[in-house]
Amino acid sequence: MFSLRYLGFALLALRASAGPIAKRASAYFNPADNGGSMLTNAGTLGEPLNVIISGHSSPDVLSYDGIVNYARAIGFSTECLGIHLGGPQSADLGDGNGWVNQTAELREDYGHPDVGTCMESAIGGNHFRVFKQDGGDANSGALFLAASQEEPSTEHHTISPDGYDVGRDTLVSGALGTTSYGGVTYSTTAENVAGLLQAGTNGINHDIAIDGIVSVLTVTIQ
Template sequence: MNLILWTSSTECLGIHLGGPQSANLGDGNGFVNQTMELRQDFGDALLGTCLETLEGGNHFRVFRQNGSEANSGALFLAVSQEEDLAESHTIAPNGYDVGRDAFVGNATQGSPSFGGKTYTVQAETLAGVMPSGAAGVNHDIAIDGNAILLTVTID
């Protein structure tokens, strides 16, 4: 299994130049800020996010759908692949689709266990749920319009 480790620390040695992002999940709440942001930490919770800044890697922002018009409780993950520092640590070309696919690939490999529980993840592609292209997309990066529904089963 190819495991990517994540940490809730969005800072590298106390430095974080980004800010919270917002999204409209169609649940009646309008645009809301992310619940949290997690960055790839390369197995080092203390300095790993510094490596993610220097070498590039994935990160994701979490939003919960809980409004009066769609109170599913679902977590929406906005995943992206980041460039290395030489490329100004920007989102890679096609970085939203690439980041999503890498995340899903890692999430669906094997059946990890923790604390006596085993986790199984199934993925289903929801084709065309968003318009493809760059219109209205952060950083004007084109997307394919697909989303992946991940269903996690805990045994």
């Protein structure tokens, strides 16, 4: 006669043979936990990585093409005529890849994704650099962004007063809720996280103080 006890043993064996249940990917890893930094390398000093697009976001957002399309949905685009102004910055996200140059730099497009960034290059505005945490030591897939508000070309694109916090807040304000571009619709939520960055000016480029807050965005394709 088939016993309930035998059935229980059979189910336990089946579960064991199936292996461990896969865990959901981490939203991000703190770079400092593995020798990295929440500041880019901009020369002697660095710029704060003040926005993170969570690894819990839709995977298609976390690729190069994905972040470019998402950027266009929230008011940014690629650089004017594909010409990069200034040298690229690098970041060590504690994922084992060491210091890696930015994946992309996106600029405010003033409502014109094709040519609007030429205006940003001339009169200033918001922009952000993108770095991906995908090394074998901390593979969250998250995108770390260094957002800032910059002055016009006549001021050599220096960062505006309070420009790091302003750049972060402006980006997040335009991203929250539902946005779309190129036939793709996004839903974005945000959480402010303290403790990843140190408030103040220590190590910060241009000696501009920051409040130490990082905004973590979770972007879902609808």
